[in-house]
Amino acid sequence: MNEKPRSATTKDRLVAAAYELFEERGFDATTAEDIARRAGVGRTTFFRAFGSKDDVIFPEHDQLLGRIDERLAAATPATRALALSEATRVVLRHYLDEGELARARYRLVGSVPALRARETGGIQQYQRLFARWLREWMSDLPDGHLRADLLAADLVTAHNYVLRRWLRGQTSDPESEFDQAMRVALERYQPSGLEPSSAVVVLRTSATPAAIQAQLQPLLDSEEP
Amino acid sequence: MNEKPRSATTKDRLVAAAYELFEERGFDATTAEDIARRAGVGRTTFFRAFGSKDDVIFPEHDQLLGRIDERLAAATPATRALALSEATRVVLRHYLDEGELARARYRLVGSVPALRARETGGIQQYQRLFARWLREWMSDLPDGHLRADLLAADLVTAHNYVLRRWLRGQTSDPESEFDQAMRVALERYQPSGLEPSSAVVVLRTSATPAAIQAQLQPLLDSEEP
DNA sequence: CTGTGTATTGGTACTCCGTACCTTATAGAC
DNA sequence: GTCTATAAGGTACGGAGTACCAATACACAG
Known part of the structure; x- marks a missing residue:
């Protein structure tokens, strides 16, 4: 009851034809x-x-929004910082996987004001989705809603910063630049007044060592790659 | 050689007619x-x-952009934080002065997706203008360009946060909420690794005490109101 | 195979946006 | 008065997007 391969082919042919003609x-x-x-x-x-x-x-912004929402919904209080980073990475990876198509879109959007407006509209949707979750998570902090909006803006901006560098061919290792950008952006996410280098981890005592290891490893990886 | 009063009247009548019909x-x-x-x-x-x-x-986004640019261009290294805050305040004041017109626009934009995209496009222009100056000011910091983009996003987001609260009638004192929002946003503006409560002030020794006082007062006001 | 229902496609006509071009009128300059 | 410049209205056109209808392909029961 989903799309048939034939239908996808027609859409793909249309996309290909459109990009060709737009560049011509x-x-x-x-x-x-x-x-x-x-x-x-x-x-x-x-x-x-x-x-x-x-x-x-x-195309397919809705699908990406859905995946981000899933990733954020699955976060526990202890893993929220990681969830934010990983949810943002979902978007980055999507464009990296597109490869040359993403670059063609970048050139096109950069030269047509109408498309620029359309693109920023899409970006705003991501930002609002992040803000919705963050407001929930940070609502009891002083200026919680404001700080939630700021962090949402920072995450999207940091993502765009790395993505655009990659689109322009200014980096060959976007993933590790992304890690660093996320670290800077997440400086805003300090639920209590801890040192930036410290971390709060909550684990169930009933968890097995292997499960604990599995949960800790990505956190440590994102701290010191 | 500017606009004549008659021409302005025609434009005003068109704007009034448009808002009437859009609401009808x-x-x-x-x-x-x-x-x-x-x-x-x-x-x-x-x-x-x-x-x-x-x-x-x-209308008139270009004029606002020009005023922001002027305000930022006039900043000295010691007064940059203040300049950022004041430049952002120019935009807020513009909408506050519009009064009911701004609220009518807000209702309208909220209900028409095409207009939403157009509005976010305008917001992006502000953000890029701030980012252009900030990149210059912060280019020698580690991750300077990234941090410049983040701060630009934060300034715009903090502004929008307060503005939207006012548009929705959720605040009666937007100016002091704006002061607080700017303080939070400018936490990112720490050229060196100083404590958030400290400040760096550079003054010419040839300046008169009165001039020093005049420059310091707004900084102190924005610290502890 | 045939008939029938269903879904996808192509075609035609329509409204409206935005632009180009031409005409008109009003207002000074002289 | 005439001449000219500037603002306005009118007309025509191309293209986006929508609505509707006709044709064709397809599935499947009999």
Whole structure:
């Protein structure tokens, strides 16, 4: 009852045709009919597959938002900092996996103001999702809601900082730059007034040593890689 | 050689007509011709005054950006924290002065996704302007560019936090909430690893005591109000 | 194989946005 | 008065997005 492979193929052909034409003649000079024709389908089919011309460039945000939400929902109070970092990493990995497609989108969005607005709208959705969880987690701190909004903005900004460096080809190791960026961003996440280098870990005494090790390892890895 | 009063009146009538119609029948159900007709002008005149239907809602961003840029350009190394706070306050004051108009825009933008995207695009412009200055000021710190981007995001986020509370009628003293929000946001602005409660002040020895007092007073005010 | 219901696609027509271009009118300059 | 410049209205056009209808492909029961 999901999508059939044939349907995915049609969408993929449309995306490929769109990127080709956008790079050939620019976004504004390309009509929806041009894209449809090159993909070998009718104009109607194009608008059925993508609600608008912009949507060809920005697909599947909803899916990413869902994965972030899942990751944050699974966090325990002791692992929240890690969950924030990992949820953000989900987005980074998505773009890294896209490879050249992500770079083509970056070039395109950078040259078309209308698409820029659309992209920042998508980014804002991530930020609001993070803020929703963080407000819940930090609501009893002084200025908790404000600090939650700030941390959400920092996470998204740190992500974009690393992503854009990678998109521009300014880094060959985005993952470790991302680790460092997350460390800086998460300086804001200090539930109590502890030293930045300390950590609070809560473990069930009934847990096996192996389980404890499994939970601790990623925390330690993210501290000193 | 600037605008004539008559021209301003026409634009004002169009803005008023647009807000009326948007609240009556909604944004999408209102055509550009409807607005022009109610304002008593032709459709062509509407598009000459505002480049698009969205522009009726978001005017004069360029002017605000210019004032922020001026304020930041005038900062000396010792007064940069204050300049950041004051530049952000320029934006807040602008919306406070608009009064009910700002609230009408807020209601409208909240209900029309297309306008939301447009608004976040404008916000992003502020953020990028702050980031441009901050990158210059912080470029020799470790992770300076990243920290500059984060602080820019924090300033904009803190501003929006207070502004939205005021727009929703959740505060009667936005200015002092803004002071507190700026204090929290500027925690990120620690050029060296000093205690958060300390400050670095550089003064010319040739300055008169009165001039020193004038420069110090706002800094002290923003520390402990 | 045939008939029937269903889902996907293509086609046509429509509204509206935004732009280009042309015409008109109003207001000074002389 | 005429001449010219500037603001305004009118018309026409291309393209986005929507609604609706026709055609075709497909599944499956009989």
